[in-house]
Each structure stands twice: as structure tokens, then as C-alpha cells.
Amino acid sequence: MRHQVPCASVRAELSEYHDGELSIDAQILIQSHLQACVACRLEAAALADLGDALRTMAGSVPGRSAADTGVIAGAVLDRVRVEQQQSLSMQVRTLFEDMHWVWAGLGATAALVFCVVASAGVLHAASDEKPESLAGIITALANQGSNDNPVQLADTMSAPRALFELPMPVSEHDAELALSAVVTREGRIQNLAVLAEQAAALHVKPEVLIAMLQAASRARFAPAISGGLPVAVNVVWLVTSTTVKGRPDYDLYLLAPPRRPSSQSLPSPLPVAKRPPAPVKSPAAGDDGLTAV
């Protein structure tokens, strides 16, 4: 027999038909199909049978008694009451019932705040890092090119340049003075010192030397640049003081035609210092070695 609706379509919707979830039209269609189709009717009956069996089973579960349900309300309300008593506001209210505990608590809190503030003050005061401390050394080593850890000049760097001419005090003797210094990132001179091996051999008067060092320390440089950033570098600063002496007609001497030397010795270009006259032994002098000039 050929049905109006195919069995497959009916069975796909049989569950919803059983649950009453179909529209009226769909229900009528399926109902008419079930009246005509035995197989689908058996299928629908099996669904109804399962529902009956489940409801029968649910009614037979052990322990499902009216007493159980009565227990729940009492237990729930008791627990709500307990939670209410244990709530924060109740605890705070209980806390303030005995003022002895309040004062003790306030005192302890004040002490704690004082300790925290004192500790913070001590930590703040001790936070300045000394450059000679281990932490300071480690920081300086980690920061190459800083003023505390200057680097050697390299080919990749631009050397520091003096920003202006520096008037130096003049020594009356010829001297070459090597100064070691650090040109900082800001272009200032620091750690200025005369190199140790030179210091012993200097013939410069101490006051002139001090004046030279003071003048050198006032020098300003464009700092050395490495990778686009200024870096502090170690430098050796060579200061030379040279006195050039000549006779007034020396230019004429140079312009004059060369003369044939009359002897083997060449004329000295520079005037020879006059030898002081030999001491004259006084006839009155005795054997004590005293001389008079």
C-alpha cells in the first residue's frame, strides 16, 4: 500500500510526534499515516512503551519518599541562617563587641605601619650606590663607554676634538708633558694626571705644573662618538713647551751666499753661550778652597 507520507519521513518525526512537539498539520498527517501503516504504528507504540517504562521505573526508585522532600526545606533554611550568621557584617559586628581587642588590633596595626615606614626609610637612605662598592663596579663594568668605564679609542670611533684654543702657562724650560685623562660623554676632562714615568723627570716648576693642570682641566671637547652615541674615552694629552732661540740677523744669514768654510768646523746656527770667566785665585786666599768671582 502506498502512503501519502513516506515511512522514512514519518519515522524521522515520530519522536517529536510522540512528545507533542509537532504542529497540528504535521500531527494530523502522521496520525493518518499511523492508522494505515502497521510498521510505523509499532514504532510509535515502542516509543510510548519506553516512556511508560521510564515513568514506572521513576516511581519505583528506592528512597523516594515524602520524608526526603520535607528534610530539604529545613536543611536549606538552616544552612542559610548559618551562612547569614557567618557573613562578614556579622563577624565585624562581633569583632567590635569587645573594645579591648579593637585597641589591641589598632595598636598592632600602628606598630606595623611604623615598622614599614621605618624600613622603607632605611632602604631609601641606603639606596645610593657608591662607585667603589661591588655593586657600583659591576654596574660600571656592565655599562661600557660610561664616564665610570671609559673605553679605548678605536678606529670605528670619531676622536674627541677640542672646542676652543686653550692658553697654557709657558715654562721657562723646554718640556714635554704627557697627561692622562678621560674625556667624558659630556666632553669634560676628568681623572687628569701626569703620567707617572714623566713626573719624576720633569724640570717644570711645581707652580707652573699646577697651573697647566688647572688650565687643562678647564678644556672642553666634542666627545668621542661610537655608533652615533657619545662615549667616554681614555686619552693621553701631550703638552709640549719648546723655546726657539735665534739671533736677530739670522734671516740675513740664511739669505747670504754660502761661504767656503775656512776650517773644518761649521758655524753654529745658534749662539753659543758665553763661558763664564775662570775664577781668579786670590793671592790672599789660603788653602781653604773658597773662590771669588
Next chain:
Amino acid sequence: MESRLIAGQFVKDAGALGWSEVGTGEAALIQRCAAGEESACAELVANHERMVFQLALHLMGDRDEALDLSQEVFLRVFRTLHAFRGHSALKTWIYRIAINQARNRQRWWRRRRRSDQVQLEQHVQDHGELRQPGDGDAPDRAFARKEMATRLWAALDALPFDQRTVIVLREIDGLSYDDIADSLSVAVGTVKSRLTRARQTLRRELREVREVREVRS
């Protein structure tokens, strides 16, 4: 004074709710509960405790666990009553809470129960025989019905939690597809597919029981 005992954490803006899905009497009950009226809370529990307990019992399969779960559900209801906006029926909302609580519990509970599961004979000895309608009938029919209920209970217990929940809500509690979908926070199509799979499994079990019975007879 006593009626204000339960005021506190759930006394919030219950008065500003929409209540589109909630009846007038139910809305008034909720507002009284939210205001901390103990008699209203007792009434709310009394109205729904049977429903919640049965659902918990069918989902957990254990009386003590169901009692404990029911209490947790109502505590949760009172704690979150201020968040209830009335977009669904109170019953559906409570169902949702119960299902979520059961889902949270059932994993460790089933593991624990599996370890100390007792034989049916032991269970009957402790709790008595499974009650059946028509227990006064002929002994062979009564035995058949008990056997059927026992097998069906075991089959229901073996179903995945989502399928078990759907079939219990539909066949035992009689909820519509929309209410089930709302309680489970899933689409109606998901409800239908889960229901179909659960029915196929249970019908297979039912058929086997019937065949065994026919062979015996």
C-alpha cells in the same frame, strides 16, 4: 524580625526585574525571597523541592547524593536570586541550576560510586525491594516488572550525562523541547538529537529484556 533573617547577600535589585516569563504570584514570591522573608524562602523550597529532588535522584542515581545535591541547588538559588531576571520561568531556571550542579558533581561521584558499587541483591537488602505499581499482582508479573525497572535503571545510568538529562527531563519530568533547551543552554536541535540517541539505546535494552522474558515464558 524572624522573617528578615535570610536577608543579606541576596537582597538586591529584585524589584527591577523584567518578569516576562514569570507569573504574578511567582514574581511576588521571588521578591519576598529576595527581600529576605524566611516564610517565602520556605514556600519556594516547598514548591520545588520534589521536582529538584527527583531530578537529582534520576541524574545521580543515589538517594543521599540527591538529597545533598538538592540542598546545594536551593542554596545556590537563594545566593543568586538577585541575578534572576525573569527571562525564563523560575522552574526552568531552577532546573538549569540543578543540571549544572549535577554535571559538576557527577564526574567524581560516578568514579567514587563505581569503586564501591554494590550488587543489586545487596542494594535490595539495604533499601528494600523496588516498589512497583501493582505489586499485589501475580508474583511472576511483579518479578518481570522489577527486572525491567532494574535493567532500565542500569541502562539509564550508563547513558552519557547529556543524554540522560534530556531523557529524564522529557519522559519523567515532562518538559517541552524549548524548556529543556533553555535548561541546558543548548539549541532545540541538540535536544532532539540527544533524545533520539538516548531513546535508541534504551529501546535496545528494553527489547532485550522482553526477548529474555519471552524465552522464559
